[in-house]
Amino acid sequence: MTHVVTEACIRCRYTDCVDVCPVDCFHAGPNMLVIDPDECIDCAVCIPECPVNAIYAEDDLPAGQQAFVALNAELATVFPVITKAVPPLPDADAWKDVTDKLPMLER
Template identity: 75%
Template sequence: MTHVVTEACIRCKYTDCVDVCPVDCFREGPNFLVIDPDECIDCAVCIPECPANAIVPEEDVPGNQQSYIKLNADLAKVWPSITKRKDPLPDADEWKDKVGKLDQLIR
């Protein structure tokens, strides 16, 4: 199993999770992070670090967000690795609790 970054990360991109990842499985896009399922070791240390509660075990991805499993896998193949914490996006706190953000994702 792996962990999945879900919709809550879109337009936030908090990187607290990146600092604690022991295997550098996070990949960075313009306004979203993903987890490379081939690198994730299912340690779960990233879950409590995410201020947006955007990271969940694959088996716990809600039904309406199942597409994020494939999205993480696909984007992890093309986005660069991120291994150090950065500042979140400037308006991250405004977007953190919004839903229906998939149309905001910049690939």
């Protein structure tokens, strides 16, 4: 099993989770993080660090977020690895409670 970054991360990209990850499984895109399922060790330390509750164990994904399993796997092959926290996107706070953000994902 792996952990999955869901839609809540889009347009926010807080990276608090990156600092606590014991392996390099996070990848940063222009406006979202993803988790490489081949690198994730299922430790769950990233879950409570996410200020927008965007990270879930694959088996605990909320309804409507299952597509993010494949999306994380796909984008982890494209987005570069991130190993240290960086500032969130400038307007992250304005987007943290917005839903239905998948059309805004930048690849």
